[in-house]
Structures are given as structure tokens and as C-alpha cells.
Amino acid sequence: MLEIGSVSSSLVSRQCGNPSCDKIYKTLLKCTRCRLQVYCGIDCQKADWPNHKKICKLKAEDLKKKSEPTNSFVEKTTPIPGLRLIENFISNDLHNRFIEQMAKGLPEKNNGHFDGYEFEDNEAFEKVFNELTKDIFTKLKSLNFFANERKPLQLACTLIGYEKDGFITKHIDSPLLSRGDVIVISFKSPVVVNFYSEKKIEKQQHKIFIPPKSMYCISGEARYEWSHAILSNEDSYNSKKFERDKRYVALFTPPGPLYTGELIDY
Known part of the structure; x- marks a missing residue:
């Protein structure tokens, strides 16, 4: 025409x-x-x-x-030492293609969430996932994440899914499965992650709003002296409602001694 x-x-x-x-x-x-x-x-x-x-x-x-404007990620300050939050960490294209693959996945049901994903068309998933991890690792390296880890480094990877009312109970990530910093990439739905100080002297709680396409890193004090949880019925932040939907997470961390899952070269 x-x-x-x-x-x-x-x-x-x-x-x-x-x-x-x-x-x-x-x-x-x-x-x-x-x-x-x-x-x-x-x-x-x-x-x-x-x-x-x-x-x-x-x-x-x-x-x-x-x-089109370039998607540039923005780091947000947090009140928790060792917790870093970077928004717009993933491009719209990679974000949407990864969601499409995760929606086709066959997971195992866990308490409040899903993990143990398998894919019928593993080739299609791997194509998107490899491109995604390459992009993530390039950005993490440019920001000096895992800079103090011994090289060559392999990272454990866990894929997690949440329904609209999904949750994860209050916990500190076990050093038996994760021996270092924990990187979490968030897809599709916003969510509030609650952090609780486990210090005996000073008890605190902070709510952190995590938008889609964000990356947050739990390290240092946040990693070992704060527990965290996602509540099933929490759909507001600072008195403002937001729409929850299915949510997916890709988690990367140096493996602990009892980790038996997939390892990816960093």
C-alpha cells in the first residue's frame, strides 16, 4: 500500500x-x-x-x-543494608519472551508457589533463557556483582512461579543451598517483599515494592540478619492499591554444598 x-x-x-x-x-x-x-x-x-x-x-x-527511548535501569535506595534494588533491569522484549516461555512450563507445586520447572519444548525455552542469562550476567558484571567470588564462577539457578495470591513464608535463604549473594529477577507482576530484622537488640520491618523487570540483590546484612516473606493477600504499598498477577522469578546465587540443581557459567 x-x-x-x-x-x-x-x-x-x-x-x-x-x-x-x-x-x-x-x-x-x-x-x-x-x-x-x-x-x-x-x-x-x-x-x-x-x-x-x-x-x-x-x-x-x-x-x-x-x-524508541532506551531502557536504562535505575537503582533505588533501600533502608536495608546489603539490599540493592535496580528497576528496568530487563528489556521489554526479553521480559515478554521469557514470560511466554514460563507460561508453558510444567512446574511442581510448593507451599504458596511453584518450582521444579520442566518444558515440553526445551529448545524454545533454552533459546530465550540463554539470551536472557547472557544479558543479565553482562549487566551484573558491569556493576561488579560477584566480584569477590573465586573465578571461574558457576551460579545456581532456580525458577519460581507465583499465582496471583501466591506467597513465600518468612525465611532466611539457607547457606547450605546458597553460599553467597542472592540475585532475584522479577517478571510480570509487581509484588511487595517484607523484610524483618532478626537482630535481638533492634527489631525492624520494611516493605519493599518490586516492579516487574526489576533485579534485587540480597547480600551482607540483608542476607544473613534479615528474613523476608511475600504475603498472599498484600496488594497495596504506601496505601496505594496495585494489581497483582501471576509472577515469575529467576534466582541466581553461588551454590551451597547441598545444592544439586542446574549450574550456569557466569
């Missing part, structure tokens, strides 16, 4: 984009789809359309990508 262009004026004369036309003009019609090709008039634009349409779509898509 021909898209009639807008007028483009220039101080420099340019030749019509139709190869059959040898006229040169200062005022030309611009293709409104790709906004790159120009013509001396509508007749030349129509005449060249069978040739131009082959590349017009590609040019238009490339132009759209260039005009």
Missing part, C-alpha cells in the same frame, strides 16, 4: 527517488512510512512503490527502533 508523503524542502537540489526520473528538485515528497525516500511527485512515488516497498518496511522498523 502506497503511503503519500509529506513535503520536504531543502536548499540543496536532490534527485527524485524514482530511478526512471532524472529530474532534480528542491521540494520533494517524503515517504511517511520510512521518512527516508523522497520523490518529485505522487506519480513517481506510485511508480516506484513496487521496488521501494521491499525495503521501506525494514527502514521503517529501523527508524522506529532508533526513535
